[in-house]
Amino acid sequence: MLAVAILAAGQGTRMKSRLPKVLHDLGGHSLLERSLACTAGVAPARQIVVVGYEREWVQQSLDHLPHLEFVQQTEQRGTGHAVQQLIPHLQGFQGDVLVLNGDVPLLRTQTLELLLKTHREHHNAATLLTAQLSDAQGYGRVFCNQHNIVTQIVEDRDCTPGQRQNRKVNAGIYCFNWSALAEVLPKLRASNAQQEYYLTDTVSLLSPVMAVDVEDYQEILGINDRQQLSIAYGILQTRIKNNWMAAGVTLVDPSSITIDEAAQIASDVVIEPQTHIRGTTKIASGCRIGPGSLIENSEIGENTTILYSVVVDSIIQPDGRIGPYTHLRGQVQVGKGCRVGNFVELKNSKLGDRTNVAHLSYLGDTTVGERVNVGAGTITANYDGVKKHPTVIGDRTKTGANSVLVAPITVGSDVTIAAGSTVTEDVADDTLVIARARQVNKPGWQLNPNIVEDSSDT
Ligand code: UD1
Ligand code: MG
Numbered sequence: 001m002l003a004v005a006i007l008a009a010g011q012g013t014r015m016k017s018r019l020p021k022v023l024h025d026l027g028g029h030s031l032l033e034r035s036l037a038c039t040a041g042v043a044p045a046r047q048i049v050v051v052g053y054e055r056e057w058v059q060q061s062l063d064h065l066p067h068l069e070f071v072q073q074t075e076q077r078g079t080g081h082a083v084q085q086l087i088p089h090l091q092g093f094q095g096d097v098l099v100l101n102g103d104v105p106l107l108r109t110q111t112l113e114l115l116l117k118t119h120r121e122h123h124n125a126a127t128l129l130t131a132q133l134s135d136a137q138g139y140g141r142v143f144c145n146q147h148n149i150v151t152q153i154v155e156d157r158d159c160t161p162g163q164r165q166n167r168k169v170n171a172g173i174y175c176f177n178w179s180a181l182a183e184v185l186p187k188l189r190a191s192n193a194q195q196e197y198y199l200t201d202t203v204s205l206l207s208p209v210m211a212v213d214v215e216d217y218q219e220i221l222g223i224n225d226r227q228q229l230s231i232a233y234g235i236l237q238t239r240i241k242n243n244w245m246a247a248g249v250t251l252v253d254p255s256s257i258t259i260d261e262a263a264q265i266a267s268d269v270v271i272e273p274q275t276h277i278r279g280t281t282k283i284a285s286g287c288r289i290g291p292g293s294l295i296e297n298s299e300i301g302e303n304t305t306i307l308y309s310v311v312v313d314s315i316i317q318p319d320g321r322i323g324p325y326t327h328l329r330g331q332v333q334v335g336k337g338c339r340v341g342n343f344v345e346l347k348n349s350k351l352g353d354r355t356n357v358a359h360l361s362y363l364g365d366t367t368v369g370e371r372v373n374v375g376a377g378t379i380t381a382n383y384d385g386v387k388k389h390p391t392v393i394g395d396r397t398k399t400g401a402n403s404v405l406v407a408p409i410t411v412g413s414d415v416t417i418a419a420g421s422t423v424t425e426d427v428a429d430d431t432l433v434i435a436r437a438r439q440v441n442k443p444g445w446q447l448n449p450n451i452v453e454d455s456s457d458t
Helices: 033-039 053-058 079-084 107-119 178-187 200-203 228-247
Strands: 002-008 048-049 070-074 096-101 126-132 142-143 150-154 168-177 209-211 276-278 295-296 310-312 325-331 344-349 362-364 366-367 379-381 390-393 404-406 409-411
Touching: 002 033, 002 390, 033 048, 033 096, 033 107, 033 142, 048 053, 053 070, 079 142, 079 178, 096 178, 107 126, 107 168, 126 178, 126 200, 142 344, 150 178, 150 200, 150 209, 168 178, 200 344, 200 404, 362 366
Parallel strands: 002 048, 002 096, 048 070, 126 209, 276 295, 295 310, 310 325, 325 344, 344 362, 362 379, 366 390, 379 404, 390 409
Antiparallel strands: 096 168, 126 168, 142 150
């Protein structure tokens, strides 16, 4: 039987934040969510989170995981004290407990599997992950005999200068035989620089305790401050981007591109510099995205180009040409082979196939048919100051430059709207609409020659 306990009760003072450290975001998931996802991979029978600082906030953030058990640590008196809180909760539990600090978000499930395998094969009382770090500052140093049997862990601030030379560090990820651990937990003393009960002190009271060195030290980086958070983000991004490049995606200047883990990108997509792919975005083969674009929770069909644009919560069918400077938001659906941009905003609108909205337009709450040409500067006035109203434009209709369609309004198919029209009434199919004041020309007219204008300061 395996239980997982994640220590998430600390404030994380080094983050200098009101937000509990474990709720800080790393690429779309909190540190804590990442630990939980990683441990879920080893299929534990129980997943427990030790909460304390801003307990309700932390629990609320995990509402979507109803199987979690929460154990409260009212005062945060160290990692050993946190695990002591499990004793009544795990009364009678037989088996191993995987204990993880909630601030180690880059860990891989395979590494936990290796930890568990070693623990069980050797019948250890405890097994822990270690790494050799060139900069071990802030980490507990692990002292072992030649068989990787741990004799002691000394926290950085409790180390003598000699001990500090040891670069083998404690990752804060342990597998314990629960009954052995439960027996020694009450023996912990807070006789150290921080006057805290250290979980790491249990290793000197248990036997045998074995260290497992991780192959990739980056996996065990602990997040204690904002700088470490940004380093972890960089590592995560490198992992993601290398995977996509290996899968046939071209990233032009990868260091200026960010891609969320949940995104899916087909082979033969080119992502240009300063482009950010967020959320559950899916990009089909042959697309060229960027430079300078943000695509979030959107689906982009094959062979679409998107240039200097923002696309959020939207779907674009194949062969689109989007941008430069297009903003799609609020569930926009763009049909096949459409051209959208320059300087066009679409909100909660649908474009039929081969429709163009090519220059300087705003369409909100609008349904546009196929092969429509939305002329430069066409605006749907969808908001009356209180409510939003819909606009419908039929197939093959052409709106003239600078038309305003005042919603709610329905314009039929094969309609032509004259430039500069303000259309307030519905229009039937096959109609020419001219909704503007007729031009008045007054021939032979000139300013009164007796009035001499002073134009010196105009
Ligand atoms: C800890 C280890 C150190 C290890 C490092 C790895 C101890 C004493 N030290 O140090 O050996 O190298 O992690 O990253 O364990 N927490 C509680 N309750 C508390 C205190 C902490 O739940 O009373 C939680 C925190 O929320 C955090 C985790 O335990 O998620 C670790 O605490 P932190 O203060 O970051 O420990 P480190 O100083 O990093
Ligand atoms: Mg830490």
